[in-house]
Amino acid sequence: MSASIEIPCDITPHPVTGMYNGKFGVWLFLASEVMLFGALFSSYILLRVGAPEAGPLAWPDYRTNHLNVPLATVNTMVLILSSVTVVFAWYYLQLHKFAAARACLLATIGLALVFMVIKYFEYSHKFHDGLYPSTHNFYAVYFTLTGLHGLHVLGGIIVFAYLVGPGAAMWKYNPAKFTNRIECAGLYWHFVDLVWIFLFPSIYLL
Amino acid sequence: MSFATPEDARKHRNIYLAVLVALAVLTGVTVLVAQMHFLSTPMAVAVALLVACIKGGLVASFFMHLISEKTTLYGILVICVVFFFVLLLLPLATEFTNVST
Amino acid sequence: MSTHAAAQAHAGHDQHGSGHDHHAHSSWWRTYVFSTDHKTIGIQYTITALCFLAFGFGLMLIMRWQLAYPSDPIPLIGGLLGKSLVESGVLTGQGYNALGAMHGTIMVFMAIVPLAVGGFGNYVVPLMVGAQDMAFPRLNMASYWVFLPGGLIMLASFFMPGGPAASGWTSYPPLSNIATMGQTAWLIGMIFLITSSLLGSVNFIVTIVQLRAPGLSMFRLPFFVWAQFVTAFLLLLAFPPLEAAGVLQLMDRVAGTSFFMPQGLVVSQKLHEAVGGGSPLLWQHLFWFLAHPEVYVLILPALGIVSEVIAANTRKPLWGYKSLVYAALFLGFMSFIVWAHHMFMTGMGTTLSTFFQITTMIISIPSVIVLTALIISYHGASIRYSVPMLFATAFLPMFAIGGLTGLPLGLTASDIHLHDTYYVIGHFHYVVAPGTIFAMFAGIYHWFPKVTGRMMNRTLGLIHFWFSFIFINGVFMPMFFMGMAGALRRQYDPEAQLHAETVQGLSRMVSYSAWCLAAVQIPFVINFFRSIWSGQPASQNPWQATTLEWAAPSPPPHGNFAQVPTVHCGPYEYSVPGERRDFCPQFEAREA
Numbered sequence: 064m065s066a067s068i069e070i071p072c073d074i075t076p077h078p079v080t081g082m083y084n085g086k087f088g089v090w091l092f093l094a095s096e097v098m099l100f101g102a103l104f105s106s107y108i109l110l111r112v113g114a115p116e117a118g119p120l121a122w123p124d125y126r127t128n129h130l131n132v133p134l135a136t137v138n139t140m141v142l143i144l145s146s147v148t149v150v151f152a153w154y155y156l157q158l159h160k161f162a163a164a165r166a167c168l169l170a171t172i173g174l175a176l177v178f179m180v181i182k183y184f185e186y187s188h189k190f191h192d193g194l195y196p197s198t199h200n201f202y203a204v205y206f207t208l209t210g211l212h213g214l215h216v217l218g219g220i221i222v223f224a225y226l227v228g229p230g231a232a233m234w235k236y237n238p239a240k241f242t243n244r245i246e247c248a249g250l251y252w253h254f255v256d257l258v259w260i261f262l263f264p265s266i267y268l269l
Numbered sequence: 270m271s272f273a274t275p276e277d278a279r280k281h282r283n284i285y286l287a288v289l290v291a292l293a294v295l296t297g298v299t300v301l302v303a304q305m306h307f308l309s310t311p312m313a314v315a316v317a318l319l320v321a322c323i324k325g326g327l328v329a330s331f332f333m334h335l336i337s338e339k340t341t342l343y344g345i346l347v348i349c350v351v352f353f354f355v356l357l358l359l360p361l362a363t364e365f366t367n368v369s370t
Numbered sequence: 371m372s373t374h375a376a377a378q379a380h381a382g383h384d385q386h387g388s389g390h391d392h393h394a395h396s397s398w399w400r401t402y403v404f405s406t407d408h409k410t411i412g413i414q415y416t417i418t419a420l421c422f423l424a425f426g427f428g429l430m431l432i433m434r435w436q437l438a439y440p441s442d443p444i445p446l447i448g449g450l451l452g453k454s455l456v457e458s459g460v461l462t463g464q465g466y467n468a469l470g471a472m473h474g475t476i477m478v479f480m481a482i483v484p485l486a487v488g489g490f491g492n493y494v495v496p497l498m499v500g501a502q503d504m505a506f507p508r509l510n511m512a513s514y515w516v517f518l519p520g521g522l523i524m525l526a527s528f529f530m531p532g533g534p535a536a537s538g539w540t541s542y543p544p545l546s547n548i549a550t551m552g553q554t555a556w557l558i559g560m561i562f563l564i565t566s567s568l569l570g571s572v573n574f575i576v577t578i579v580q581l582r583a584p585g586l587s588m589f590r591l592p593f594f595v596w597a598q599f600v601t602a603f604l605l606l607l608a609f610p611p612l613e614a615a616g617v618l619q620l621m622d623r624v625a626g627t628s629f630f631m632p633q634g635l636v637v638s639q640k641l642h643e644a645v646g647g648g649s650p651l652l653w654q655h656l657f658w659f660l661a662h663p664e665v666y667v668l669i670l671p672a673l674g675i676v677s678e679v680i681a682a683n684t685r686k687p688l689w690g691y692k693s694l695v696y697a698a699l700f701l702g703f704m705s706f707i708v709w710a711h712h713m714f715m716t717g718m719g720t721t722l723s724t725f726f727q728i729t730t731m732i733i734s735i736p737s738v739i740v741l742t743a744l745i746i747s748y749h750g751a752s753i754r755y756s757v758p759m760l761f762a763t764a765f766l767p768m769f770a771i772g773g774l775t776g777l778p779l780g781l782t783a784s785d786i787h788l789h790d791t792y793y794v795i796g797h798f799h800y801v802v803a804p805g806t807i808f809a810m811f812a813g814i815y816h817w818f819p820k821v822t823g824r825m826m827n828r829t830l831g832l833i834h835f836w837f838s839f840i841f842i843n844g845v846f847m848p849m850f851f852m853g854m855a856g857a858l859r860r861q862y863d864p865e866a867q868l869h870a871e872t873v874q875g876l877s878r879m880v881s882y883s884a885w886c887l888a889a890v891q892i893p894f895v896i897n898f899f900r901s902i903w904s905g906q907p908a909s910q911n912p913w914q915a916t917t918l919e920w921a922a923p924s925p926p927p928h929g930n931f932a933q934v935p936t937v938h939c940g941p942y943e944y945s946v947p948g949e950r951r952d953f954c955p956q957f958e959a960r961e962a
Contacts, residue, residue: 068502068929072580081339084505084576090342091572094349095610101353102614102656106629109361109652120633120647124310125303136300143292150285150332157272197626200647207621207629253332260324264317268303269310341579352607352706359722360655363710366719367651 074239089247093254100258103211107204107265114200123201125268129194130205131185135267138181139259145174146256149249156242161234164245168227171252175220182213205266212262215255222248288331295324404515406507407928411514412493413821416814419485422521423807424891426476429469431888436461438881440863454533463862467536468552470860472524474539475556478664479563480521482806486671487567487605488517490813491574491598493821497919498595500583500937500957502929505576513569520562527555538860540657543630543650547622548637557620564613567605574602583918585937589695590956592917592941593688596695597674600702601667608663608706615656622648651716658709666705668802669769670698672809673740676762679812680744682915683759684751685952687942690743697736697743704733714785723782730780737773741766756913757831761812764839765805772800775850790860793853796846804842811835811894819912823924824905830897837890844883848876914953917941921957 071077072084080087114122125132152167189195189202196206226248233241272278299320302308308316330336335346405411432451435444443459444451455465496504504510527534532550535541546553578591578599591599618629626644630653633646681688688694710718710726718726745766753759775797778784788794811834818826857870857877864870864877911920919926921935935957943954954960 068507070501070503070505070507070581072505077580079339080341080579082342082580084580087342087576087580088506088509088572091345091575091606092568094345095568095572095606097349097353098356098607099610099614101356102611102659103618105357105360105611106614106618106652106656108357109364109649109655110629110647112361113364113649114647120645126306132300132304136296139296140293143289143296146328146332147285147289151282154278154281154285158278195625196621197628197645199645200628203621203625203627203629206625207618207627211617250333253328256332257325257328260328261321264299264303264321268299268317269314348603348703349607355707356611356659359707359710360652363655363713363718363722364649364651366722367717368719369717 074237074243083243085243085247086250089250093250096254096258100261103208104261104265107208110200110204120199123199128201128205128267129189129192130267131188132267134181134185135263138178139263141174141178141181142256142259145171145178146253148174149245149252153242153245153249156234156238156245159238165227165231168223168245172220172223172227175216175223178216179213179220182209182216208262208266212255212258215258219248219252219255222251284331288327291327292324295320404511406503406511408492408496408504408507408510409821409926409930411510412489412491414514415484415488415492415517416490418518418521419481419489422476423481423485425525426473426481427888429473429476431884432461433466433469433473434881434884436466436862437864438878440865452528452533454528454531464533464536466862467538467860468533471535471538471541471556472528475524475535475560477802478539478668479560480524482668482802482810483567483664484517485810486668486806487574487598487601488514488570490671490675490810490817491570491601494817494919495574495595495598496577496581497820497922497926497930498592498917499578499581500586500918500921500931500935501577501581502931502934504573505581506573509569510573513566513573516562516569517566520559520566523555523559523562527552527559530555540661541619541653542657543619543622543653544632544635544642546619547630547644548642554620554623557616557623560616561613561620564609564616567609571602571605571609574598575606578602583935583937586918586956589692590937590940592674593677593691593694593698594671594674596698597670597677600698601670604663604667604670604702604705608660608667611656612660615653615660618656619653651713654713654716655710658712659706662709662712663702663705665798665801666701668806670701672765672769672806673698673744675809675813675816676765677744678915678917679758679762679816680747681942681944682816682913683754683756683762684747685754685944686747686751687940687944688743689746689749690739691940691942693739694743697739701733701736701740704729704736708733708780711780711785714782715789727780727782731777734773734777734780741770741773756815757826757828757835758812758816760832760835761808761815764835765808765812768800768804768808768842772797772802772805775800788853790858791853792849792857792859795859796849796853799846799849803846804839808838808842811838814898816913817919818901818905819908820919820922820924820926822902822905823908824901825908825912826901826905827897830893834890834894834897838887841883841887841890845880845887848873848880852876852880911955914951916943916953916955918956920955 070084074083076083082090111122114120148167148170152164152171155161155164155167194202196203226244230244231241233244272281299317302316303313402410432444432447435442441460444456444461448456448459451465455468456462492504492510496502524534530551532552534552535546535549535556537546537549537553541553541556578595582591621627622629622631622644628644628646628648630650631642631644631646631648632650635642635644635646677688677694708726708729710722711730714723775793779788779794779797815826815831818824852870852873855870855873856867857864857873858867861867864874908924910922910924913920918935918937922930937956938959939954939956941956943956945952946954949960
């Protein structure tokens with residue numbers, strides 16, 4: 064068959080929405096992610112305000128919750144930095160500086176791995192202290208929310224590894240689309256950062 | 270989006286770096302406020318959420334370029350935020366007024 | 371974008387295009403199994419969903435035996451069912467609960483939604499907007515191949531120790547938290563199904579917004595597309611909370627957390643080991659935050675299909691197209707703030723129950739607007755009573771009965787009496803079974819010639835319609851009386867309640883109607899398969915309809931249109947005065 068399928072707005076933005084398909088799709092996906100984390104935050108608040116004032120089920124606060132604030136602060140900075148490196152990867156692609164963009168993407172993956180390693184130390188320390196998800200609902204919330212966020216970080220690492228590795232070939236024959244892909248992956252990554260920005264104070268500091 | 274001129278590109282770069290600095294400072298503020306323990310709990314919650322909202326706003330506006338998007342996306346995100354607050358507040362209100370508690 | 375980049379983009383595009391050419395010649399696997407063509411995916415969804423529909427219906431037929439003849443051995447198949455369901459040929463209480471839970475889950479999440487959205491949406495929406503495919507063809511394929519494992523995991527749970535999930539399709543904790551392994555399979559299956567819906571809904575929204583043919587403004591879209599558009603938003607924003615709830619319940623079951631476990635829960639005279647402090651009501655909130663919009667996910671595509679069929683067969687423009695569209699949008703919005711009317715009996719305070727009662731009454735307004743507009747569309751029409759039109763016409767009173775009987779459930783005072791009785795079962799089944807499923811049948815008869823290039827047989831269609839119409843009312847109408855008499859739903863032994871004895875005769879009538887209803891689906895199955903191969907050949911536009919899918923050949927080739935159509939007018943230009951024919955297709959320019 065000779066009819067080749069050409070999907071409109073695959074690369075260039077739609078005149079009304081101002082977005083190409085991929086970017087629109089990622090934003091919609093992020094909207095649903097907002098609802099996913101919204102439900103989890105809602106559960107967290109509901110369980111916390113419903114907890115008794117005293118006794119074994121009382122909710123621990125920042126003085127008694129045994130969470131490692133310095134490590135989490137470092138992790139916050141690591142994620143923020145990785146967000147900046149992603150945005151610079153896109154920036155350099157706009158300027159057709161592929162090598163610099165690649166370096167930025169590799170830095171992002173590196174920072175994401177640092178985040179995961181720190182997370183690993185945090186978790187294993189908790190387990191070592193006998194604090195499990197089943198210990199108390201605070202730890203249930205802590206492990207579930209940070210765990211799900213960690214899965215998102217893992218997903219981001221896989222996406223960026225693909226874009227730096229086999230996916231980078233696209234830069235040669237379709238640079239505009241490759242730049243778009245970096246922008247889309249970046250949007251997702253900034254969202255992961257954004258979730259952490261809210262998770263960090265609400266779990267570690269309150 | 271693309272950069273029309275080298276100045277334009279430089280302007281973008283400077284914005285990204287400024288946001289980075291702002292985020293770092295605000296992270297420090299949150300941690301310090303929480304660690305100093307000089308605020309009552311409701312105040313501490315308010316400050317922490319306020320700072321988180323500012324940080325989130327910066328990330329969304331400049332890193333995710335929300336500031337230069339068009340109304341279609343704003344409309345969708347507004348709906349999403351409305352439902353987000355519905356999901357956050359209505360169950361809470363229902364639980365608080367439950368006759369069995 | 372600079373010209374340099376644009377030129378490169380163009381070069382890339384050519385290469386991209388040739389990649390697709392390659393695909394067109396590619397293997398059987400890529401054409402029929404792992405296809406990215408929206409039409410193939412739509413057919414895959416339709417066939418899979420129809421199989422699940424039959425299976426879910428079958429479960430109910432077994433349950434109806436127990437309800438008609440309590441504790442009698444099930445004839446014919448009683449010996450074939452596993453130990454988790456029957457004991458010496460008699461359905462066990464646990465087995466009854468399992469069948470009930472799986473009937474609901476399968477019908478809602480694996481049959482109707484995939485059929486309405488995955489099947490009809492996938493096949494028809496790109497054609498109706500004049501696109502060559504969905505915006506993300508590979509994502510579309512992924513959504514089917516995530517849906518199928520989700521469905522298979524659910525089916526696999528029938529073979530697990532302890533049988534499948536048995537805590538109702540709502541899976542309320544703490545019962546579901548302490549249930550057997552099948553519940554874990556249920557949760558994992560749900561996470562797959564939700565992910566699949568999510569991928570699909572992103573694809574639909576982008577396709578409808580960005581891929582419309584030239585001249586096709588939003589207010590020239592057929593109502594079916596609008597309905598799918600609103601549905602996609604509901605799936606996008608309402609499903610994630612259930613995904614979150616699923617993750618939390620999975621944690622409760624696997625990691626021993628207590629998100630939904632209250633303190634001091636006693637199970638089989640033993641204190642449960644979970645530390646407690648959780649809230650069972652939290653699950654209900656998260657579940658119904660999804661499940662009420664889900665009701666509109668079930669009904670909106672049906673309304674869309676019915677509108678298309680009615681417009682084409684009344685040969686008139688739909689009455690109040692714009693009010694239909696605004697009603698659908700309002701319906702979608704409101705559906706997010708009514709959910710707790712499912713929870714009036716959980717000790718909710720009066721302020722909040724009044725709030726949810728008011729929103730529930732408000733949401734009935736747009737439904738009535740839609741129904742009224744469709745009924746007025748019949749006024750003064752020269753109606754063609756084709757088989758799809760019969761199903762669409764039957765849909766209207768059935769949906770009306772379903773909707774109106776919902777009002778007493780939305781009012782707190784009457785809900786106290788009717789809550790959890792057969793009245794509720796009758797109410798929502800009228801919406802979904804003779805409502806949505808009839809609309810699905812209308813859609814199948816209506817678009818069958820487009821999909822296969824052949825018409826379905828009218829005589830068999832008439833037999834299918836009339837007998838289905840009679841028996842389906844025989845199934846659901848008595849339930850209202852049983853419910854008002856106080857017969858409870860989810861009751862294994864109908865003789866357990868003395869006051870329900872008086873309506874046991876009606877229960878038996880329901881069972882007989884259900885079995886007859888199953889029997890009269892046989893003409894449909896015969897018609898379906900016979901018409902694929904030996905039906906009367908159909909032209910490109912056999913119903914003389916106006917919307918864009920009829921601009922494509924029947925069946926449409928890969929890429930749908932020989933040339934992307936240009937749209938010249940609104941979707942329902944029928945019987946325009948002064949025109950040569952009684953329909954002016956959107957894709958044809960009118961002579962001045």
